[in-house]
Amino acid sequence: MHPLTRTARLAGLCYLGNAITGVLGFLVVRRQLFAAGDPDATLANLLAHESLARAGVALELGMVVTQTLAAVWFHRLFRTVDSAAARGIATFGLVNAVVGLISAAMLATAVQVAVHPVGDAAANVQVLYLVSDSLWGVGALFFGLWLIPMGWCVLRSGWMPRALGRLLIGGGAGYMVSAFLRYLAPDAQAVAEALAYPASIGEFWMVGYLLILGVRRHALNEPTAVRTPAPVAG
Numbered sequence: 001m002h003p004l005t006r007t008a009r010l011a012g013l014c015y016l017g018n019a020i021t022g023v024l025g026f027l028v029v030r031r032q033l034f035a036a037g038d039p040d041a042t043l044a045n046l047l048a049h050e051s052l053a054r055a056g057v058a059l060e061l062g063m064v065v066t067q068t069l070a071a072v073w074f075h076r077l078f079r080t081v082d083s084a085a086a087r088g089i090a091t092f093g094l095v096n097a098v099v100g101l102i103s104a105a106m107l108a109t110a111v112q113v114a115v116h117p118v119g120d121a122a123a124n125v126q127v128l129y130l131v132s133d134s135l136w137g138v139g140a141l142f143f144g145l146w147l148i149p150m151g152w153c154v155l156r157s158g159w160m161p162r163a164l165g166r167l168l169i170g171g172g173a174g175y176m177v178s179a180f181l182r183y184l185a186p187d188a189q190a191v192a193e194a195l196a197y198p199a200s201i202g203e204f205w206m207v208g209y210l211l212i213l214g215v216r217r218h219a220l221n222e223p224t225a226v227r228t229p230a231p232v233a234g
Helices: 003-033 039-048 050-078 083-115 121-157 162-184 186-212 217-221
Strands: none
Touching (some): 003 121, 003 186, 039 050, 039 121, 050 083, 050 121, 121 186, 162 186
């Protein structure tokens, strides 16, 4: 297998892991535990399903690991295309990982407080879940920022369809707007959610393309495709 294809597929594999842990943790486990506006119900859910709550923490940690690895491998994939944009992908991706790490700490503390109460356990658990939710809400800024240089690299390289690059850039911009809209216009949540759909479509398209095709065949014959990194000093 060509090194560029292998790098592309490893990036896609990490991205897929990030998507799986994100969907399971945020859209499946969290919804079974967190009862918006009902602290007592949230506390009861955590106590009744402690193993599930701990699995939710583990999934967020898995999301952190896969996001970090994806950031590293995307940088490796695109660094010969546009070094500044590749660094942007890595930097913004690592910020996403930090958001996930802090959120995981909040959820872990919520489980701890539920099992070993501190003060008003129901209120404290609810606040911890609300902070975790808000972290992902404001973190949408960097979810969008990470897609924009990724789309730019797709366009610059020609290694993937140009429509994919445009979708990633547009989706990233929509993600960023949705972060502001969520707090500036609370009654427009449906619009904020809709703005994130193009980003999701672009991300899954990117994952599928990387895993199935890697890069277009002509890329394997380009000088940048076979360039090896300079040795690290020391």
